[in-house]
Amino acid sequence: MRVLIVEDDPHIAELLRDGLTEDGYDCDLARSAAEGAELARLFPYGLLLLDVMLPEGIDAGYHLGQQLRAEGIAAPMIYLTARGTVEDRVEGLEAGGDDYLVKPFAFRELRARIRALLRRAGGNAQNALTLPHGWVMDLGGRELHRAGVRADLTRREFALLELLALHPGRAFTRDEIIERLWSGDAGVEPKVIDVYVSTVRRKTEDRLIETLRGTGYRLGRA
Incomplete structure (x- = not known):
């Protein structure tokens, strides 16, 4: 929770x-x-x-x-x-x-x-978000799964995907993502976001995160 x-x-x-x-x-x-x-x-x-x-x-x-x-x-x-x-x-x-x-x-x-x-x-109730390609985010349990198979995301990877999933259609710049997930920590380099995006894609074998050249990232589309 x-x-x-x-x-x-x-x-x-x-x-x-x-x-x-x-x-x-x-x-x-x-x-x-x-x-x-x-x-x-x-x-x-x-x-x-x-x-x-x-x-x-x-x-x-x-x-x-x-x-x-x-x-x-x-x-x-x-x-x-x-x-x-x-x-x-x-x-x-x-x-x-x-x-x-x-x-x-x-x-x-x-x-x-x-x-x-x-x-x-009723604090055990779970909220869920349905994502493209059949993935489901369990916001209560902090899990991403599809057809009974769980993607092993770290806390930060899950938070990144959650941010985009809660704002479908909106693109976030790397600086905006750093501000949301790291509270604007000046020590976080923008290229770190690219690494997290790549890792989420690898772990899900899907492009759940879409790249917008010159802008940033947004939730992918089915």
Whole structure:
């Protein structure tokens, strides 16, 4: 399951990502409400963890949650904050949250709350995308398969194909792909994208990714 963590404290963000990754979740980090909104629109997350106080303001997390709910994003949402009065908890629940955890908290409590929340929300349900040539992307299980045969994609290869599959017909430049998948890491060379594309094609024995000369890449066509 893919989890979005919106937290501007680098130490807390890394602890959350490392702990949840060990539990088998596929985690993305956002440092601001704006970045969190962009990612939430881009990928089908199964869970949202939102800090309340973000660079945009002391209630930016609440505003982000309300915005995502207004846009129809229904993923389970937990607010994380140091503010623990009854009024604060009520405000969080009224701002679209499904649960509210006060900092500092024990990671095992967060883990337990996530499991309980996903049980209530039917968190084991899987989302699937049908791709050309009979391939199916299981977004919940992070797998690509066809007729019972699984393509052994790495996490980054899957993320690349997922990005294109979620935007069929749209071409992404190499720089845009780096921005989405590596958060704009300046150390990633554009030619690395060509290598990933080539590897996905080899592993699937299909041109699931189409090259547009002078532009970039998009999902292939049947």
